[in-house]
Amino acid sequence: MPNLGQLTLAIALILALYSIAANIIGARRGTPDLIVSARHAIWAMTAMVLIAAISLWVGLLTSDFSLEYVASYSSTTLPTVYKITALWGGQQGSLLLWTLLLSTFASIVAFQNRRRNPEIAPYALAVMAIVAVFFLGMLNFVTRPFDLLAVRPLEGSDLNPLLQNYWMAIHPPSLYTGYVSTTVPFAFASAALITGRLDETWIRTTRRWAVFSWFFLTLGNMFGARWAYEVLGWGGYWAWDPVENAAFMPWLVMTAYLHSVMIQERKDMLKVWNLALIGLAFFLTLFGTFITRSGVISSVHSFTQSGLGPYFLTFLILVVLVFIAGLLYRVPDLRSPAEFESYLSREAAFLFNNLILVGIAFAVFWGTIFPVLSEAVRGVKITVGPPFFNRVNGPLALGLIFLMGVGPLIAWRRMTVKNLAAQFAAPAVIGVITGLVLYGVELTQWYVLTAVSLVAFVAATIAVEFGRGVTARRHMVHESTPRALANLVSKNNRRYGGYVIHIGVILAFIGIVGSSFFRVEVKKSVKPGESIAVGPYMLRFQTLTPLNTPHLESASAGLEVTRDGKHVATMYPAKLYYKKPQQPATRVAIRSTPLYDLYVVLAGIDDQSGMATFQIFLTPLVFWLWAGGLVMVIGTVIAMWPNVRERAAIAEVFARNKEQVAAEPAPGGK
Amino acid sequence: MSLRRGFTSAAAFAILLFVMSPVRAATTVDDTAQGLTCQCGCGLTVANCNMPTCGFSVPMREEIAAMIDKGMDRPAIISFYRKKYGEKVLSAPTTEGFNLLAWIMPFAAIIAGGGLIVMVLGRWRSETPASPARSESMPAIDPKLRERLDAEVKQEL
Numbered sequence: 001m002p003n004l005g006q007l008t009l010a011i012a013l014i015l016a017l018y019s020i021a022a023n024i025i026g027a028r029r030g031t032p033d034l035i036v037s038a039r040h041a042i043w044a045m046t047a048m049v050l051i052a053a054i055s056l057w058v059g060l061l062t063s064d065f066s067l068e069y070v071a072s073y074s075s076t077t078l079p080t081v082y083k084i085t086a087l088w089g090g091q092q093g094s095l096l097l098w099t100l101l102l103s104t105f106a107s108i109v110a111f112q113n114r115r116r117n118p119e120i121a122p123y124a125l126a127v128m129a130i131v132a133v134f135f136l137g138m139l140n141f142v143t144r145p146f147d148l149l150a151v152r153p154l155e156g157s158d159l160n161p162l163l164q165n166y167w168m169a170i171h172p173p174s175l176y177t178g179y180v181s182t183t184v185p186f187a188f189a190s191a192a193l194i195t196g197r198l199d200e201t202w203i204r205t206t207r208r209w210a211v212f213s214w215f216f217l218t219l220g221n222m223f224g225a226r227w228a229y230e231v232l233g234w235g236g237y238w239a240w241d242p243v244e245n246a247a248f249m250p251w252l253v254m255t256a257y258l259h260s261v262m263i264q265e266r267k268d269m270l271k272v273w274n275l276a277l278i279g280l281a282f283f284l285t286l287f288g289t290f291i292t293r294s295g296v297i298s299s300v301h302s303f304t305q306s307g308l309g310p311y312f313l314t315f316l317i318l319v320v321l322v323f324i325a326g327l328l329y330r331v332p333d334l335r336s337p338a339e340f341e342s343y344l345s346r347e348a349a350f351l352f353n354n355l356i357l358v359g360i361a362f363a364v365f366w367g368t369i370f371p372v373l374s375e376a377v378r379g380v381k382i383t384v385g386p387p388f389f390n391r392v393n394g395p396l397a398l399g400l401i402f403l404m405g406v407g408p409l410i411a412w413r414r415m416t417v418k419n420l421a422a423q424f425a426a427p428a429v430i431g432v433i434t435g436l437v438l439y440g441v442e443l444t445q446w447y448v449l450t451a452v453s454l455v456a457f458v459a460a461t462i463a464v465e466f467g468r469g470v471t472a473r474r475h476m477v478h479e480s481t482p483r484a485l486a487n488l489v490s491k492n493n494r495r496y497g498g499y500v501i502h503i504g505v506i507l508a509f510i511g512i513v514g515s516s517f518f519r520v521e522v523k524k525s526v527k528p529g530e531s532i533a534v535g536p537y538m539l540r541f542q543t544l545t546p547l548n549t550p551h552l553e554s555a556s557a558g559l560e561v562t563r564d565g566k567h568v569a570t571m572y573p574a575k576l577y578y579k580k581p582q583q584p585a586t587r588v589a590i591r592s593t594p595l596y597d598l599y600v601v602l603a604g605i606d607d608q609s610g611m612a613t614f615q616i617f618l619t620p621l622v623f624w625l626w627a628g629g630l631v632m633v634i635g636t637v638i639a640m641w642p643n644v645r646e647r648a649a650i651a652e653v654f655a656r657n658k659e660q661v662a663a664e665p666a667p668g669g670k
Numbered sequence: 671m672s673l674r675r676g677f678t679s680a681a682a683f684a685i686l687l688f689v690m691s692p693v694r695a696a697t698t699v700d701d702t703a704q705g706l707t708c709q710c711g712c713g714l715t716v717a718n719c720n721m722p723t724c725g726f727s728v729p730m731r732e733e734i735a736a737m738i739d740k741g742m743d744r745p746a747i748i749s750f751y752r753k754k755y756g757e758k759v760l761s762a763p764t765t766e767g768f769n770l771l772a773w774i775m776p777f778a779a780i781i782a783g784g785g786l787i788v789m790v791l792g793r794w795r796s797e798t799p800a801s802p803a804r805s806e807s808m809p810a811i812d813p814k815l816r817e818r819l820d821a822e823v824k825q826e827l
Contacts, residue, residue, distance in 0.1 A: 234720040241713050340794035348791060355783045363776035370763065370772045378768055383707040385715055385761035392776050476820075521700065586720070601720065615720070 005055030006146040012048035012103070013136040015041045019129040027122035035122050039110040042125060045132065046103040053100050056093060056145055060086050066152040069093060069145050075158040075580045077551035082164050088172040089159045091308070092145035097173065098289070099135040101180040106132065109184055117205055123191035124184075124202075131183055134315050143308060158580030167227035175220025175247055179285040181213035182250060185257075186282035189275050193326035198271060198333055203261055208640060213281075214258055215636040217251040222629040233586040233601045235519065235617035237625070240389040245368045246288030249361045253281040256357035259350050259407075266412065267347065271334040272327065273354075279323040284361070286316050291368070342414035349410050353403045356396055363392045390516075398450055401509060404502055405458035408465050427464060431457030451513045455506045462499050469496075489638060497639025501632050508628030514621025515597075523603065525613040535618040537598060538562045539571070544605065544612060553577045554587075557602050557612050561591065573602040573614070597622045697744045699735050705748050706730065707761045715761045 019041040026034030056069065060083045065071040073090040074083055087093040106128040113121035139145060162168075185206040192202040224247060229237035238244060257277040263270050290312040340347060367384045374382045409423045434456035435449050443449065466485070469492070473484035489496040524532045531540040542558040556574040560567065571589035578585060591598040597619045604613035703717035708727040712719045716734075719727035730751075737747050751759050763769035 232714075232720065234714060234718040236718060239714055239718065337797075338794035339798050340791055341798050342795070343788075343791065351787050351791070352784070355780060355787055359776065359780035359783060362779050366775050366779075367772065374763075374768065380756070381758040382763055382769065383758055383761055384763060384772065385707055387704060387762040388772065391762075392773070396780070584723070603720075 003146070005052045005059075006140075006144065008048040008051040008055070009136060009139050009146075012045045012052070012099075013133065013140050015045040015048065016129045016132045016136055019045065020126045020133065023122040023126035023129065027119075027126075035118075038122065038125065039114060042103070042106050042110045042129065045129075046100075046107040049096070049100050049103045049136075052139075052145070053087065053096055056087055056096060057084060060084070063156065065154070065156050066148050067145075068147045068149050071149060071153050071156045073156070073159050075156040075551075077549075077580070078156075078159055079164075079551070081166075081169060082159055085163070085169045085172075086159050088176070089163050089168075092139065092143045094172070094176075094292075095135055095138055095143060096145050098176055098180060099132060099139060101176055102128065102132050102135065102183060105181055105184055109187075113205070117201060119197050120188060120191040120195050120201060120205075123194045124187040127187035127190045128183055131187075134311075138308060138311060142311060155580065158578060161576065161578040161581065161583050161585040162231055164578075165227060165231050167223055167230065171220060171223035171227050174216050174223050178213050178215070178217030178220045179250065179288065181209055181216060182254065182278075182281045182285050184209040185213070185278045189278045190323065190326065193275065193323075193330050196330065196333060198330060200265065200268075203264060203274065207261075210254065210258060210261070210278075211636060211640050214251070214254045215633070215640070217247070217254060218629070218632055218636070221247050221251055222626070222632075226626065229622075230588060230590065231586075233588050235521065235599050235601075235615075235619060236515075237622070240364075240367070240386045242291050242368050243288070245364045245389075246284070246291045249364055250281050250284040250288065252357050252361040252364070253277055253284060256354045256361075257281060259357075260354050263347055263350055267339055268336050269338055269340075269347075271336060272331060275327055275334070277354075277358075279320075279327070280358075280361075283316065283320055283323075284365075286312070286319065287365075290316060339413075344410065344415045344417070344420055346407060346410045346412045349403055349407045353400065353407065356400045356403065360393055360396050360400070363396070364389065367392070394447060397509070398447075398454060401451070401454045401458060401506065404505065405454065405461045408499060408502075409461050423464075424461075427457045427460035430460040445517060448513060448517050451509065455510055458502065458506050462502055465499060466496070490641075491643060493641055493643045494639050497635050497637075497641075500635030500638055502635075504628045504631030504633075504635055506628070507624045507631055511621050511623065511625030511628060515619045515625065518620045520618040521615070522618075523613065523615045525604075525606070525611045527609070527611050532614060532616060534598070534616045535596065536563050537568070537618070539600070539614070539616065541612060541614070542570075544610075550579070552579060555602070555605055556587075557614070559589070559600060559614070561598065571598070571600050573600045575602050575605060592623050594621075594623050594627075596620050697738050697742075697747070699731055699738065702734050702738070702744045702747050703727075703731055705744065705761050706751055706759055709755065709759065 019038045022034045022038035022041060025031070026038055056067075058064075059067045059070045060074050061080070063070065063074060063076050063083075069090060069092050070086075073086045073093070078086070082089075088097045106125060109121070109128065110125055113124075117124075185202075188202040188206045192198050221244075224244065225237040228239070228244075229235075257274060260270050260277060261274055264274050290309070342348070367388050370384050371382055374380055405427060406424075409427070410420070415423075431453045435453035438449055438452055443452075466488070469488040470481060470484045473479050473488055474481065477484075479487060489500075520535055522532060522534050526532060526541045528541055528543060531538050533539075538561070540560045540562070542560055545556045545558065547554045547556065554574050554576045556572045559571045559573070561569045561571055569591050571591060573589040574587040576585040576587055577583075586601055589600045597617070599617040599619060601615040601617075602612060603615045606612075700717050704715050706716040708714055708716050708719035708724065708730075710719060710721060710724045710726045712721060712724070714720075716727045716730050721727070734747055737750070742750075748760065757764065763772040765773060
């Protein structure tokens with residue numbers, strides 16, 4: 001199996017190289033046979049990478065410790081699910097997963113475009129194949145997943161305990177899917193620059209891919225935050241760690257792109273800007289991988305490091321230079337007659353939304369690289385941590401939330417001040433009243449007051465939009481309110497799916513504000529039978545239960561939680577000790593309600609006195625962060641779902657393809 | 671225009687000052703420890719490092735509590751650790767010298783970007799002929815045409 005794996009990676013590299021040449025030559029000379037063979041090469045490459053991934057999985061599942069990778073990231077006692085997820089537990093496996101996703105997406109793109117976009121699709125596939133060549137080159141020559149050990153150990157070193165968590169089963173694949181799928185719009189944007197076909201084709205072709213990428217970046221960030229919340233045991237979910245920042249930046253830029261692309265679709269403007277945003281998003285996904293894998297910037301999420309840094313940096317620089325050169329070369333062709341009438345317009349609101357989103361991305365990027373810069377310039381190592389990011393991004397986030405309220409209600413082209421006042425009067429009054437109520441109940445922190453008022457304002461603007469749409473349908477087609485709402489959303493799914501995503505964002509923002517400003521922490525050592533009071537809860541330490549398995553030792557504390565004397569729950573925080581890597585770990589216990597999360601960490605055990613030390617966090621509203629994430633997912637699914645017109649168009653394309661296939665001569669009949 | 675520019679600059683400066691100098695209440699262990707970075711390799715602040723046996727954050731939190739009991743305030747405690755471990759122990763860059771760039775750049779970039787947008791939009795606006803806004807009165811539509819339009823819209827709905 002190891003030989004098969006490495007062999008298939010070598011074949012995949014050759015196929016990727018062939019696909020680049022065949023796509024480019026085929027497109028330049030107009031030779032369909034070459035383009036078809038390039039497409040087949042992409043599919044064969046995917047099959048080869050899949051076989052390599054399966055080979056590594058087989059090695060992990062059979063504990064084949066002759067493989068250095070398996071010996072480093074698995075053990076005989078590792079639960080089967082984590083043997084599977086160990087594929088992305090280490091350097092080589094992560095890159096293999098990246099390559100598998102990339103080649104799969106390239107295959108899908110090749111299939112989707114087999115009968116359309118003949119001018120740009122071959123170039124887009126060539127660009128995807130170039131990216132694949134880089135990763136396959138790494139897997140073949142720099143960081144090989146199938147390297148064998150001279151002496152086969154009896155036991156493996158095991159997977160890092162922090163990665164032995166179910167969120168780790170889904171967080172890296174989700175994030176990688178988001179990262180890698182930005183390659184598709186990037187490849188089509190590059191193809192548009194190469195061919196000079198700078199119309200809407202590349203945007204139309206990759207519209208769903210861009211939303212797909214944003215969707216998985218959202219999931220990846222959310223799952224990562226949840227993993228940190230459950231595993232790192234400090235009661236928080238986001239520490240502005242370089243790797244977290246690296247995942248957040250492409251999300252911000254893709255969010256900006258999804259908004260600004262609407263201006264191009266509607267008004268044929270911002271062509272340069274949209275191309276630049278896609279280039280930037282792709283650059284940031286590579287930058288994220290570079291940070292994780294190079295060790296240039298230390299991170300709590302960076303579980304593996306190697307000598308990949310210089311190669312990645314070179315590739316990054318090349319990508320940036322070539323893309324910028326292409327963009328500059330095409331700038332004269334990208335100019336379009338600008339139609340802009342007023343600063344009081346949706347176009348202007350979207351542009352300022354873009355400014356803030358890209359501004360936050362820049363602030364995060366700047367803060368992430370500043371330690372490296374400081375060391376290079378002054379020779380002094382410094383840390384740029386949460387206080388910096390919170391202070392810089394906090395006010396910017398408020399601006400973004402405000403624009404989220406403005407965008408939906410402001411008209412395209414222009415709006416009079418009178419009309420503006422009429423549109424925003426009710427939401428503004430609701431926002432102000434919310435602020436006054438909060439002030440009345442002595443929530444006087446300026447940030448909290450402003451944030452919650454703005455959230456109320458945004459919620460009101462969304463409600464107004466839904467209300468108007470439903471009312472119009474009820475009057476026009478005499479539908480009942482629920483039916484009008486359902487039809488409104490299903491027939492304008494992109495727009496209303498977007499609003500649902502906005503609802504998700506404000507819910508998540510409420511969760512972030514609540515959990516950041518009002519968290520209560522108690523740390524106390526108690527004997528069995530004693531209690532700890534936290535907010536409205538009383539936690540009574542009952543017993544300590546030890547457990548010993550071949551994989552780990554653990555001590556689990558039973559805590560009875562009561563409120564006003566009534567039993568609420570029994571929680572079991574635990575201390576774990578993983579035997580193979582000889583590492584301690586913590587399993588937190590969380591009781592989540594819409595109002596509070598009760599988060600309990602077993603911080604220490606004194607064997608002699610029988611006392612246990614508990615660190616308990618009472619975190620308000622954090623529930624809404626995860627709920628907001630779920631709402632964003634629902635909104636994205638609504639926005640991506642083909643509506644009635646699109647379904648009809650897809651059916652038509654299928655029918656046409658069927659007719660074409662029937663009309664084509666049978667193979668060999670030429 | 672110069673008045674607007676002056677106002678924008680003053681507002682930006684005020685935001686920057688506000689962001690860089692947070693108002694603080696009484697000194698607490700948690701607030702002080704948030705200003706310091708744990709050096710155990712976890713990458714978290716001393717307040718957030720949760721490794722039970724951490725040789726850095728656990729004793730440091732106890733030391734901070736003792737210093738507060740002695741009457742030291744947050745800046746004095748932070749300054750003490752800065753002298754002891756160097757700048758790397760601070761969880762945010764200082765606001766002096768080269769480090770000032772860390773704070774200024776994000777806002778400078780956004781203000782420059784905003785200025786650029788305003789400039790470009792201004793140019794585009796001067797090139798675009800104005801059209802009537804939505805709220806302005808529209809000429810009356812022929813009833814027959816209106817009827818036909820309504821029927822078409824209903825079909826679409």
